[in-house]
Amino acid sequence: MAQETVLQVDNLKRYFDVSKPWLSRVLEGGGRQVVQAVDGVSFEISKGETFSLVGESGCGKSTVARLIVGLYPPTDGSIVFEGVSLSNPAERARHPEKQARMQMIFQDPYASLNPRWRVGDIIAEPIRFRKLLEGGAVKARVGELLEQVGLSARDAEKYPHEFSGGQRQRISIARALAGRPDFLVCDEPTSALDVSVQAQILNLMKELQASLNLTYLFISHNLAVVSHVSTKVGVMYLGRLVEWAETRTLFNRPKHPYTRMLLDAIPDLDMSGRARTPVAGEVPSPINPPSGCTFHTRCPFATERCRAEVPQALSVDGQNVACHAVEEGRLPEWRGLAA
Amino acid sequence: MTDRPNAPLLEVRSLRVEFETRRGPLVAIDDVSFSIAPGEVLGVVGESGAGKSLTGTAIIGLLEPPGRITAGEILLAGRRIDNLPYEAMRRIRGREVGAIFQDPLTSLNPLYRVSDQLIETIRTHLPMNEKEARARALQLLQEVGIPGAAERLDHYPHQFSGGMRQRVVIALALAAEPKLIIADEPTTALDVSIQAQIITLLKRLCREHGTAVMLITHDMGVIAETADRVAVMYAGRIAEIGPVRKVVQEPHHPYTVGLMGAIPNLGHDVAALTQIEGSMPRLNAIPPGCAFNPRCPKVFDRCRVDRPDPMPVGGSDVACWLYGEGR
Numbered sequence: 001m002a003q004e005t006v007l008q009v010d011n012l013k014r015y016f017d018v019s020k021p022w023l024s025r026v027l028e029g030g031g032r033q034v035v036q037a038v039d040g041v042s043f044e045i046s047k048g049e050t051f052s053l054v055g056e057s058g059c060g061k062s063t064v065a066r067l068i069v070g071l072y073p074p075t076d077g078s079i080v081f082e083g084v085s086l087s088n089p090a091e092r093a094r095h096p097e098k099q100a101r102m103q104m105i106f107q108d109p110y111a112s113l114n115p116r117w118r119v120g121d122i123i124a125e126p127i128r129f130r131k132l133l134e135g136g137a138v139k140a141r142v143g144e145l146l147e148q149v150g151l152s153a154r155d156a157e158k159y160p161h162e163f164s165g166g167q168r169q170r171i172s173i174a175r176a177l178a179g180r181p182d183f184l185v186c187d188e189p190t191s192a193l194d195v196s197v198q199a200q201i202l203n204l205m206k207e208l209q210a211s212l213n214l215t216y217l218f219i220s221h222n223l224a225v226v227s228h229v230s231t232k233v234g235v236m237y238l239g240r241l242v243e244w245a246e247t248r249t250l251f252n253r254p255k256h257p258y259t260r261m262l263l264d265a266i267p268d269l270d271m272s273g274r275a276r277t278p279v280a281g282e283v284p285s286p287i288n289p290p291s292g293c294t295f296h297t298r299c300p301f302a303t304e305r306c307r308a309e310v311p312q313a314l315s316v317d318g319q320n321v322a323c324h325a326v327e328e329g330r331l332p333e334w335r336g337l338a339a
Numbered sequence: 340m341t342d343r344p345n346a347p348l349l350e351v352r353s354l355r356v357e358f359e360t361r362r363g364p365l366v367a368i369d370d371v372s373f374s375i376a377p378g379e380v381l382g383v384v385g386e387s388g389a390g391k392s393l394t395g396t397a398i399i400g401l402l403e404p405p406g407r408i409t410a411g412e413i414l415l416a417g418r419r420i421d422n423l424p425y426e427a428m429r430r431i432r433g434r435e436v437g438a439i440f441q442d443p444l445t446s447l448n449p450l451y452r453v454s455d456q457l458i459e460t461i462r463t464h465l466p467m468n469e470k471e472a473r474a475r476a477l478q479l480l481q482e483v484g485i486p487g488a489a490e491r492l493d494h495y496p497h498q499f500s501g502g503m504r505q506r507v508v509i510a511l512a513l514a515a516e517p518k519l520i521i522a523d524e525p526t527t528a529l530d531v532s533i534q535a536q537i538i539t540l541l542k543r544l545c546r547e548h549g550t551a552v553m554l555i556t557h558d559m560g561v562i563a564e565t566a567d568r569v570a571v572m573y574a575g576r577i578a579e580i581g582p583v584r585k586v587v588q589e590p591h592h593p594y595t596v597g598l599m600g601a602i603p604n605l606g607h608d609v610a611a612l613t614q615i616e617g618s619m620p621r622l623n624a625i626p627p628g629c630a631f632n633p634r635c636p637k638v639f640d641r642c643r644v645d646r647p648d649p650m651p652v653g654g655s656d657v658a659c660w661l662y663g664e665g666r
Contacts, residue, residue, distance in 0.1 A: 194387055282533060
């Protein structure tokens, strides 16, 4: 595996101010309210690999994706892409060539394609914007891209409504590839699709990764999909990475109680009849997150220390876990999914 | 669970649903037959547009025009319910057939307290006064596992989280102790950990109350965990129906085989997922013969001409010519 680091994210933070308007605060009382959507996330992605972020709704995984492509400026922390810092909008503006090397694929292929544009124009837009090609070469390139994602060059004349969800997602991928990026941020690219179509898109993404040597940041809530596509996986909970490791390691030897809980919650297709322990409780509000380890309210192994002190990530054999119970060695062995 | 129960609770016979359009009728459900025994969970699985939700809607009599049942019959405990007048059907809904939908926000009225909605449903169907109904509402909320049910009874739907709202909807569906619940994608809008809670809850309640469930979902995993039998739908027809173990582990219909291979599974590492080329046909372009024939890897001449009906194959019923005579 190539070890060249493509993306390095360090202590990334993004807070959103969700306070009531100033006048309401003055009249009705109540202070500022801040959602700590991403609260100190650090990871690295090497060339040619797929790093996945998983977690439940509201854990901040999509916010991380948006911070990396620059849709939001971070509150704090650094983003280094191919050796260049893109931590704030000013730095991004100084390095348009780097910004062009990352593209994003969105979840909803119905919302992310302009219904009034022909598919050819949608895909050609990044090419024209960056002045990569001119005249007839643009059209040839669009045709080539369409064929690369399994559509026909003639589809360039059609409008998005003439395509099914899976085909639209192929168009989104073609558009993302138009500027010849080498890093793609995929935010739930198959969540809106049916399983058979999801399989087509996942296979296509894997083929493209191999042939174009792409690096992916893959965001998903579906652990089975993540285990299928990723090289490394990070599990997020309430804005923090609680565990990250190589895919096999994470799925075979999950350490963090939250990772174990997520794995346990996946419906069992093998029908082994294993007893599932449904997890009690729900994700708390990120506006007023629990003290200490934010998972302590749902964790069967929580102690006083977990309630008071934020656990720091501990790295053992390339597996990183932020959990006091793991650190103190009082967590039982993972009995495995097939048990 | 027996395959052919003697007295099915619900029986759907050769159901056909059409939508009238200016360009002629569109057949959305075509010759669908199945039955559900008392206390049984039938999973109905399929991709978007397969007609699974529409089948559920037809059973509870909530088809919206221009959709209508043009052939077949639906029997609940031996009594035809597909041709009942609106008022008679309204009394059956909730009392004898409960419904749970995907989005709990649309099933609950945002302007009324949860207590009001539960009490209304209970009093519509059961002979109880306000006080008794309120006691029953509280008991229902406790039964579906809402913490602090007594205080939460008078809250509005927006004060509940998604998972808790779905619990309230389940409480509503169970309010009059119906014998059958139609659950249409009850866990699709929820996170995995909450999904597991809701499935466990639904299973427990149905076992305790002896309620039969028609569980409509696109998620094979949910079906594998919950259902006794499964019907796999494709383009408005049943492709394969049988005991859950058979269908999940030894699928016969090429569509079911493809569908199972397309699902990424944690336990199995594969380089590439099985791909079913193309997508489901639109209602106005359903091919002659077997609707799956343009995507089928095992297609042969007869598939393009004749439409297969379900035939018994190894414990299941499979609508595929691979298992027909002369093959």
